[in-house]
Amino acid sequence: MDKPSLAERRKQLVERCAEQRTSLAYELKALQPSQVGAEMLAEHPVAGYVVANRKMVLGVLGAGAVAALIGRKRLGGLAGIAGTLLRSWGTIRGLLGMLG
Known part of the structure; x- marks a missing residue:
């Protein structure tokens, strides 16, 4: 049972x-939105709005x-409050813009 030297272990x-x-770079690239998706969002303004305002949607x-x-x-009352x-x-x- 030969133990590898510290230099060999460091190299490994x-x-x-x-x-x-390298593996992580490939995985991150796979997670990034593709150009095809960006082109689709440019063609469909509703889809672009949904993606841009995900939290609100x-x-x-x-x-x-x-x-x-x-x-x-209760739906009528709730609709009034939402309106x-x-x-x-x-x-x-506007108020938050003046404060910030």
Whole structure:
């Protein structure tokens, strides 16, 4: 049972790290949006808006799901509150812009 020398172990570790970096680079590239997707988003403005405003779209969808679960009687009141919030959103953004 020969133990490798420290220099040999270091060389093996450096090679292994290089392989892991290369593998990670390929994985990260696979996770990045492709150019084909970017072209599609440019052609479809609705899809581009959804991607650009992901959080807001998910919030609206979540609110819609909650409204559907609440029932019809409360849906009218909830719609009124949502309308009020949407109308005041521009004012809130303007105030935050002045503060920031």
